[in-house]
Amino acid sequence: MxxxxxxxxxxxxxxxxxxxxxxxxxxxxxxxxxxEEKSYQFPPPGLTLKWFGVAFGRQDIWDAIGLSLRVAALATTVALVLGTLIAAALARRQFFGREAVSLLVILPIALPGIVTGIALRAAFNLMEIDYGLLTIILGHATFCIVVVYNNAVARFRRLSGSLVEASMDLGADGFQTFRYVILPNIATALLAGGMLAFALSFDEVIVTTFTAGQQSTLPIWMLSELVRPRQRPVTNVVAVFVILVTFLPILAAYYLTRDESGHK
Amino acid sequence: MSIAALPAPRAGVLRGLSDFLLRRPGAYLALLLVPPLLWLGIIYLGSLFALLTNSFFSVDEFSGTIDYTLTLSSYGQLFQLANLDIVIRTVLMAAAVTLASAALAFPVAYYAARYAKGRMKAVFYLAVMMPLWSSYLVKVYAWKLILAKEGIVSWIADTLGVTVVLDGVLALPVVGGPSLSTSYIGTFLVFTYVWLPYMILPLQASLERVPGNLVEASEDLGAHPAQTFRHVILPLALPGMIAGSIFTFSLTLGDYIIPQIVGGSNLFIGQAVLIQQGTAGNIPLAAAFTVVPVAIMGLYLWGAKRTGAFDAL
Structure with missing residues (x-):
């Protein structure tokens, strides 16, 4: 054998x-x-904990983290609503234009990020919308929809249609059925999709470069440090923080959806 | 659904509404689809359309303002030698990255699909998912540390006494450079690293579906493992590999951050777009440049669809 x-x-x-x-x-x-502050010398000449303190005292880092958290929370909320609606519509039905809708959902991540970014920028210019929190969120929500959709649609397909019919037969109306039958069944999938969308938004830099004004999200802050390093170890402290912050939602999302086949 | 089993219209606006929606699946479907389609249709498709329209305008050479008469001049500029160079460089890089990812991904995906069981399988899955989802910039940054002139690779080469080899590699024409972090070899390594998980996952999904008894039959019939691989496993895994290559290819085509941070001074498509729309202020040319990866990916997807790669996504 x-x-x-x-x-x-x-x-x-x-x-x-x-x-x-x-x-x-x-x-x-x-x-x-x-x-070593000025170069990436290996092996490090010595070890110290002082950079954690330095990073903690830097207001620009806190501002960037705050903005990123706000953007991620709002974009995730929009994506949760829209992604769930599409998943509910596409999960079990066949209708004219179904393929087109599913393509439209995937398009924002299938096309290179720079295309999405510059396209949004061109549209904002055309409509004379000022760059700021709103434009960043518009961009992020657009590509976060697909993450929620992917998680929700897999769960909707597993949700047995007879459960919904039983609820209706027992006299519940559509909203009661949604509240007491459908929602408890899809809740963990939505939670997982929401966490992945949050992680995606928290980390996004390519589209954000085009849709942000003067404000810096955390990834934009990191990018500027990469291009023009000031205090290199501080950037490392922030990088460690980012690794740990994204690690937890991904792990949690995995455990929430692990018995589903074909998760992404 | 068994509408007949429901009682006659009940009191209450909400009940009335939900009964109405139940009887008219079309209206229900429309209600579900309208909000997301408005969002994606207006914000996203509208933006793409605005971009496409921009690519048919031109920039007045003297005043630097945008001339709104429709013309193909921006597309003409793409075929100037300097711009064509950028396109070719980017496509070659994307192809190299895709091939390298496939080669590196195969053993991981194959082991995970065929030999990993139970806990081991979960470990493999998480080991691929964590780097996939962890911060893109942090991953790029990690390689800046590794490839820097005073960084880890140089130190290892020095310790092993093979600095000559490293210098020899860096002295190569085209792909070499002053240090790994300013050469195309560096760019290539970082691209491969960052997109590798996108290749492993679909490849593993397609390898899971290769029936074990086919492999056993091939071995029983006396095929050498290499023959089994070549004639049984590889053809069956190909759709997954193509599905993965869609990601690695597309992501490389559109990236402008990796070549900016780790790489030489020659531009890639993404950087050209950024410069044209930013400092150069030539939005029509920037728009025309973005049409290139979209067109290439369109062709690629069309080809991939014919091989059945989408079932492996």
Whole structure:
């Protein structure tokens, strides 16, 4: 039964692939403690905790985090409503234009981000909308819809139609059925989709560059530090923070939807 | 649904409304679809249309203002040598990144699909999902640390005494440069790293569907493992690989941040768009530039659809 055991080269190659995915992120952690401020010298000449204090005292970082959290929360809310509606419409029905609708949902992430970004910018210019919180949210919600949709549609397909019919037969109206039958069944999928949408929005930089005015979201702040580094270890501290903040919702989303087949 | 089982119209506006929607599935569907379609239709499609329209305008060379008469001059400019260069460079990079991702992804996906069981399977899944979802900028940043002149790769090369090899690689024409973080090799590594999970997931999904007994049959019939791979596994995994390549190819075509942070001074399509719409102020040319990746992806998707790659997404 040799085919039941992986050959050594395959094991090594698979392990190598996973190491390639994870080791670079470990260096980000290491560099948050380095004493070297001006370069990326390896190995670090010494280790210190002072950069965490420095980062904590920086108002520009707090402002960026605040803006990112507000944007992510509002964009996720919009995406949750719109994504669930589309999922409910597309999950079990066949109708004219169904394919077109599902393409339209996927388009904002299928097309390169720069296309979405510059297209939104062209439209905002045309309508003379000032760049600010609103324009950032408009952009983010647009590409977050698909994440919620993906999670919700998988759950809607698993939700048995006879449950809804039973509720109706027992005299519940459509809203009661939604409140007491459908919502409890799709809640965890929505929670998972919402968390992924939140993580996506919190991290987005390509579209945001085009739709933000003078304000900086956290990724925009990081990008400017990457292009023109000021205090490199402080950037590392923020990077560590970002890794930890995105780690939790993704882990939670996984546990909420793990028995679904074909999750993304 | 069994409408007949419902009692006659009941009191209350909400009940009336929900009964009405139940009897008219068309109205119900419209109610569900109208808000999201308004959003996507107006904000998104409207924007894309505005962009497309812009690409048919031109910029007056003397005043620098936009001339709103329809013309193909921006598309003509794409075929100037300098701009054509940018397009070709970007497409070659996208192709190289796609091939490298496929090669690196295959063992991981194959092991996860065929040998990992139970807990191990969950570990593999999370090990791919975490880097996929973790911050894009942090990932790029990590490579800046690794590839910097005074960074990790140089240190390793120095410790192993193979600095000569590293210098030799960097001295190569075109792909080399003063340091890894300012060469195309660096750009290529970062692209491959950042998009690799997008290749692993669909590839693994298609490998899960390869029936184990086909592989066993091939072995029983005396095929060498390489032959089994070539004639049984690879053709069945191809749709997943193509589905993954849609991501790696498209994402590379449209990215402007990675080549800006790690790479040489020559531009990629994304950077050209950014410069044209920003400092150069030539929005029509920027718009025409964005049509290039969209057109390439259109062709790519059309080709991919014919191989059945969409079932593997």
């Amino acid at each position: 040799r085919s039941d055991r992986a050959s050594r080269p395959l094991k090594l190659a698979a392990l190598g692939g996973l190491l390639f995915l994870h080791v670079p992120l470990l260096f980000v952690f290491l560099y948050a403690f380095t004493t």
